Amino acid sequence: MPSLSKYALALEDVTCTFASHESRPRDTSLAIAPGEFVSVVGPTGCGKSTLLNVSAGLLEPSSGTVKVFGETLKGINRRAGYMFQADALMPWRSALDNVTAGLAFQGVSKSEADARGEEWLKRVGLGGFGDRYPHQLSGGMRKRVAMGQTLILDPDIILMDEPFSALDIQTRQLIENELLDLWAAKRKAVLFITHDLDEAISMSDRVVVLAAGPGAHPIGEFTIDLPRPRDVAEIRSHPRFVRAARTDLGLGDLHPPLGDADRNGARVRHRHGGGARRRPLARARADDERAPRSLHQGRQLDAARDSRAHLRGVVRARHLVEGRAGRHARVFHRVLQRLHQGMKEVSPVVLANARMLGANRKQLLRHVYLPSATSWVFSSLHTSVGLAFVGSVVGEYLGSARGVGYLILQAEGTFDINTVFAGILVLTAFALVLDGLVALVERRLMKWQPRSGKTKSFSRSRAWSAWSHTARHMPSGWARHRARQNVSLWFAQFDYVLRG
Ligand SMILES: Nc1ncnc2c1ncn2[C@@H]1O[C@H](COP(=O)(O)OP(=O)(O)OP(=O)(O)O)[C@@H](O)[C@H]1O
Ligand SMILES: [Mg+2]
Structure with a gap:
């Protein structure tokens, strides 16, 4: 040699x-x-x-x-520049921002990086696709972005x-x-x-x-x-x-x-x-005797374990009857926990790619770990806000002498189903508004996440058609009778669970 x-x-x-x-x-x-x-x-x-x-x-x-x-x-x-076998683009960055990631890590000004990035997007046949997120591109287009991302650094x-x-x-x-x-x-x-x-x-x-x-x-x-x-x-x-x-x-x-x-x-x-x-x-x-082990298997198992642990936490529901400050602290703690979990679960390939593109520790934290953790935080916010809300209402229901929970309790005592129903409706509306607010912030911040819009509207339209079919084919008097029966039954169960 x-x-x-x-x-x-x-x-x-x-x-x-x-x-x-x-x-x-x-x-x-x-x-x-x-x-x-x-x-x-x-x-x-x-x-x-x-x-x-x-x-x-x-x-x-x-x-x-x-x-x-x-x-x-x-x-x-x-x-060296490295084009990985697996998808290594940062899902939270657009095609242009992915191509210019290495330049950004080097400290090149945004305007210059964008100009060079646009040029490279054209070279790899993706002119005009700069604002698309990776999930909005085909496999071939993502490979082209990855090629631009590697070659732009020469x-x-x-x-x-x-x-x-x-x-x-x-x-x-x-x-x-x-x-x-x-x-x-x-x-x-x-x-x-x-x-x-x-x-x-x-x-x-x-x-x-x-x-x-x-x-x-x-x-x-x-x-x-x-x-x-x-x-x-x-x-x-x-x-x-x-x-x-x-x-x-x-x-x-x-x-x-x-x-x-x-x-x-x-x-x-x-x-x-x-x-x-x-x-x-x-x-x-x-x-050749055996296929290699998937590098992601361990993570999937961890995720499954984590969700089981989460479920156990929900079933235990200790915090439902604790003090309000304690519940807020728990929500905060849960969000921090998820942030930490999200940072641990960052894709090893995306991380390795960012390191190859020249990101230092601070840049890795800001541009890889934190964006990767945000989806975990939001998933936790949905559950935590819901649980904190249920916890507040139930706590109030059990111990307080005023408020919606107390109103429901009183109405139940006098068999005033209409008031019970109204109270539950108010609570449900409040919970929906809270969840909607979290979803709104999530949509703003997580534009890069794929959304299953079609599936959602499909299931919604199925639910609606099932409901309207039932409504059309049921005699109205009988429907009212069944609805009343259901509410009483539901409330009795609610009461039974709370009083043990
Ligand atoms: N971090 C690791 N820990 C344990 N084993 C590993 C690790 N990385 C690779 N291996 C093992 O080393 C072997 C070679 O893996 P490698 O990914 O380099 O194969 P490959 O030739 O690239 O395969 P393919 O063509 O399927 O991509 C495999 O048996 C794999 O299980
Ligand atoms: Mg390989």
């Missing part, structure tokens, strides 16, 4: 061992020259994303070193983790060509991860194949000597492409091994020796 200082990125004997004691990757060396486009292919779970995380400085390898332009990497790789090394794997073939080829154009203009070092061999060959200067299994490591490395500039769709019919895809990287059966035949002028050269040479990808696939 030539001197490592010549490389933009050099991994030397990198091994990552996780708690399961499996090493993926193991003893992996990989070097990318400035301006070189290198793809890594390999079966799922073999450690491709782990390699990128190590290159980005987000994960420290268990052994081995990472060098960036000859310097040993410590902490985040500031010369990094010397670009790390891309299966950036287009979720897209349909047409969109994918379109964006791949755009990426190649952008890369050709600046010639940065690219480390591109993909499952797709055709994608790897059509875009890269070199393809590295990783094996699967507990000791995943490169088992083949191939120089792709196809002419540039390339169109990823057209290049697939080039004889050299066919040779590379079907023969050299292991998808064909009958062809001679790498480099043996130059019959079509193919010059795809192998560097690794041994049996891996012929069909490394096929071999690698055979080794």
